[in-house]
Amino acid sequence: NKQVVLKDYVTGFLKESDLDLVENTITLKLPEGSNEILLKNLYLSCDPFMRNLMSDIGILEKFLPYAPGSPLFGYGVAKVLESGHPDYKKGDLVWGFTKWEEYSLVPSSRILFKIEHTDVPLSYYTGILGMPGMTAYAGFFEVGLPKKGEKVFVSAASGAVGQLVGQFAKLTGCYVVGSAGSKDKNKFGFDDAFNYKEEPDLDAALKRYFPEGIDIYFENVGGKTLDAVLLNMRVHGRIVVCGMISQYNRAQPEGVTNLGNLIMKRIRMQGLAVTDYYPMYHKLVEYVVPKIKEEKIVYVEDIAEGLENGPAALVGLFNGRNVGKQVLVLARE
Ligand code: NDP
Numbered sequence: 001n002k003q004v005v006l007k008d009y010v011t012g013f014l015k016e017s018d019l020d021l022v023e024n025t026i027t028l029k030l031p032e033g034s035n036e037i038l039l040k041n042l043y044l045s046c047d048p049f050m051r052n053l054m055s056d057i058g059i060l061e062k063f064l065p066y067a068p069g070s071p072l073f074g075y076g077v078a079k080v081l082e083s084g085h086p087d088y089k090k091g092d093l094v095w096g097f098t099k100w101e102e103y104s105l106v107p108s109s110r111i112l113f114k115i116e117h118t119d120v121p122l123s124y125y126t127g128i129l130g131m132p133g134m135t136a137y138a139g140f141f142e143v144g145l146p147k148k149g150e151k152v153f154v155s156a157a158s159g160a161v162g163q164l165v166g167q168f169a170k171l172t173g174c175y176v177v178g179s180a181g182s183k184d185k186n187k188f189g190f191d192d193a194f195n196y197k198e199e200p201d202l203d204a205a206l207k208r209y210f211p212e213g214i215d216i217y218f219e220n221v222g223g224k225t226l227d228a229v230l231l232n233m234r235v236h237g238r239i240v241v242c243g244m245i246s247q248y249n250r251a252q253p254e255g256v257t258n259l260g261n262l263i264m265k266r267i268r269m270q271g272l273a274v275t276d277y278y279p280m281y282h283k284l285v286e287y288v289v290p291k292i293k294e295e296k297i298v299y300v301e302d303i304a305e306g307l308e309n310g311p312a313a314l315v316g317l318f319n320g321r322n323v324g325k326q327v328l329v330l331a332r333e
Pocket of ligand 1: 046048156244245275326
């Protein structure tokens with residue numbers, strides 16, 4: 001059973017050498033009386049929050065940091081080989097919490113959803129029909145409360161979450177502009193997009209795309225982008241604080257100096273934890289599945305093959321190597 005393990009807690013920028021590929025032996029049999037589930041992992045999801053679990057301080061509510069020497073855990077798509085829980089049976093396809101290894105024994109109490117629609121690519125359950133999809137859906141609709149005609153800005157716009165936020169905004173009749181780190185990442189049919197690395201003055205760039213200001217900012221990156229956005233929000237604007245990836249590899253957060261704008265512009269800035277919204281997962285499925293089939297939504301994935309390529313795929317999230325949702329394929333069935 002090949003595994004990707006964390007060597008030791010990480011400080012500074014994540015490197016491939018912080019992770020190790022090891023092999024152990026496991027019996028592919030559930031222990032007698034166990035209520036756990038034995039999974040064959042098919043697709044693993046590379047997610048920015050995994051970096052936060054590599055520091056020895058518990059940054060994320062509900063998730064303990066990784067233990068050095070143990071396999072990473074995170075989201076994935078898997079096939080049930082054996083189940084000690086009545087809700088799951090051999091052959092079921094599931095998505096949810098698993099580990100970075102070929103076969104995993106997981107407690108049934110972890111986040112685990114049965115996959116009902118198998119006429120869409122299974123890998124989508126790491127993205128549009130999985131955690132990032134739920135994040136984009138809940139963040140945009142439930143926290144952002146969009147109205148037709150509003151002006152929306154999304155950062156990390158080509159990523160797992162960002163590409164969906166932009167498309168949801170278009171489907172809602174909003175004007176949407178995205179920022180991403182290279183020009184070939186602009187392919188999602190937004191109204192406009194720019195490469196933040198080529199904009200020495202982000203405030204000026206935002207004024208160019210949003211002369212009347214921004215109603216909804218979907219925050220994925222934090223730092224300098226957030227600071228420039230604060231200068232360009234409209235009165236009663238909403239900032240959906242989904243993530244701040246530019247800060248995850250920093251020991252000290254970058255200073256944000258323009259928070260005072262929250263006051264006079266009566267901006268609502270609200271954090272989002274996707275786990276709060278899993279009870280409404282069915283709403284995401286109902287909204288998204290027909291649109292995938294009718295090609296009203298496209299979902300771009302960046303596929304890496306094999307556990308040995310997992311460390312590079314994960315590190316790539318932090319230097320923008322991925323174009324679309326970064327998936328790691330272990331097996332297709
Ligand atoms: P992505 O697929 O968007 O991958 C990360 C992207 O972030 C990279 O491709 C890169 O794109 C961009 N990036 C990396 N470093 C920086 C930087 N220093 N400055 C600006 N951009 C950077 O990831 P996800 O869609 O999975 O996640 C997006 C955000 O959503 C993350 O912040 C994540 O933590 C957050 N999130 C939050 C959840 C919640 O419950 N609150 C749940 C899921 C995700 P580029 O080329 O554009 O630089």
